[in-house]
Amino acid sequence: MNMLRMNSVTKIYSGKKVLENLSLKIVKGERIVILGPSGCGKTTVLRLAAGFIEANGGSVFINEKLVSKNNRILIPPEQRNLGMVFQDLALWPHLSVYGNIAFGLKAKGVGKQEREERIQKTLILVGMDAFAKRKPAELSGGQQQRVALARALVMEPGLLLMDEPLSSLDLELNIRLRKEILRLQEKLGFTLLYVTHAREEAFGIASRIIILNKGQVAFDGTVEEAEKYLKR
Ligand SMILES: Nc1ncnc2c1ncn2[C@@H]1O[C@H](COP(=O)(O)OP(=O)(O)OP(=O)(O)O)[C@@H](O)[C@H]1O
Numbered sequence: 001m002n003m004l005r006m007n008s009v010t011k012i013y014s015g016k017k018v019l020e021n022l023s024l025k026i027v028k029g030e031r032i033v034i035l036g037p038s039g040c041g042k043t044t045v046l047r048l049a050a051g052f053i054e055a056n057g058g059s060v061f062i063n064e065k066l067v068s069k070n071n072r073i074l075i076p077p078e079q080r081n082l083g084m085v086f087q088d089l090a091l092w093p094h095l096s097v098y099g100n101i102a103f104g105l106k107a108k109g110v111g112k113q114e115r116e117e118r119i120q121k122t123l124i125l126v127g128m129d130a131f132a133k134r135k136p137a138e139l140s141g142g143q144q145q146r147v148a149l150a151r152a153l154v155m156e157p158g159l160l161l162m163d164e165p166l167s168s169l170d171l172e173l174n175i176r177l178r179k180e181i182l183r184l185q186e187k188l189g190f191t192l193l194y195v196t197h198a199r200e201e202a203f204g205i206a207s208r209i210i211i212l213n214k215g216q217v218a219f220d221g222t223v224e225e226a227e228k229y230l231k232r
C-alpha cells in the first residue's frame, strides 16, 4: 500500500523548471530520506506532498487517493492526515509548549478531555512533560525541536514530513534526536519522508534513500546501495 505516490510531477517557479516529471512511491511504514544538494528541489517535493503549493503537471496520491492533479489541489493540507516539522520550527512564540501542541487539535475540533489526554501522552513520548508551561523562547534548540515533533505527532499523522529538522543542532544532539525519531517511528508506525543534505544523517534515519538531482530522481535504493552510489 502506497502512502504517497507522485506521478510525473513538474514544478516551475517563475519560468524555471525545478522538478521535471518526477515520480516516486513511498510504501506505508517506510522511512524515506530525500538527499540532494541545495536547490535541487527537496523542499518543493515536501510542499507538493503537503499541498502548500500546486504543481504545473502530474498527480499526487496520498493513501492512493488523488489529492492533486496538474495545477489543481483537490484535497487541502489539513485533510491529508499528515504532520510537518520544518527547519525553522515555526512554533507560536506567544503560546506555551502545551498551547503549541494543543493548537492543531483545537482547530480540528477535538474535545477538551481527549485533547488533554493526547497532549499529555505526547509530551511524555518526547520527554517534555516537565516543560508544558514554558514558552518556546525559554527552551533550548533541542527542546524546541521536541515540541515541534510533538505538535506534529499529536495529530497522529499517517505521514510525517520533516525538512532538515535537525540541521541547526550540534552533532551530539543531532544523533540523539535521530535515535528518538527512529524510536517514535517504530512505536507509532507512521510513514516518514525526511529531507536532508547531510549524508551521514540520511544513512542513520532511512530505510530507503532517494537522491534528487536537477529535479529528477537520480537514485532510489537502500542505504548500502546509496553509500556505494555516492562513492562512485
Ligand atoms: N517560491 C519560489 N519562487 C521562485 N523560486 C523558488 C521558490 N521556491 C524555491 N525556488 C527555487 O527552486 C529551487 C528548489 O528549491 P527547494 O527549496 O525545493 O530546494 P532544496 O533542495 O530544498 O534546497 P535546500 O537544501 O537549500 O533547502 C531553488 O533553485 C529555489 O531557488
Ligand SMILES: [Mg+2]
Residues within 6 Å of the ligand: 042, 043, 044, 163
Ligand atoms: Mg530545502
